[in-house]
Amino acid sequence: MKDYIKVGKIVNTHGVKGCVKVIALTDDVDRFDELDYVYTEIDNRKRKIENVFYRKGMAFIEFEGITNMVDAEKFKETYVSIEESQLKDLPKDTYYVFELEGLDVYSTEGELIGKVKEVFQTGANDVYEVISKAKTYYIPAIKDVVKEINIEEKKIVINIIEGLLE
DSSP states (O other): SSOOOEEEEEEEEEETTEEEEEESSSSSEEEEOSSEEEETTTTTTTEEEEEEEEETTTEEEETOOOHHHHHHHHTTEEEEEEEEEGGOOOOTTTOOHHHTTEEEEEEETTTEEEEEEEEEESSSEEEEEEEOOOEEEEEOOOOTTEEEEETTTTTEEEEEOOOTTT
């Protein structure tokens, strides 16, 4: 699949007319209202969104060309994605998760700590899972710890507070 940004995971079908149930992978579940189309992972195809509605934090999407439950079943456990041009602009000093994953993490003294493998969104603050050759660290994304994020240089600089890397 081309380099797209995942915005949802199809977890089930809904009804008999081809509607799919989607877990949003964005902070804004209503994001699908603003999209005319997405790409389906299973076939790397651009699909027009004909209708979307929401229940209990889930998006229910009807795509053009998927008109029955049998066709919709083929998409279960796959992702829907968008192109970078469809991303919303974020406020200053905020980043998309995909931008942070893979960045190198350094101490304020310049020591390489590891690489961001995954970002966990915990509610209070994000937590960066940082993998080094010897260990895995969980770094809270708080101002006392994260001092700089530089997407262009592909690095994050952290202040190592007591107990952080133990």
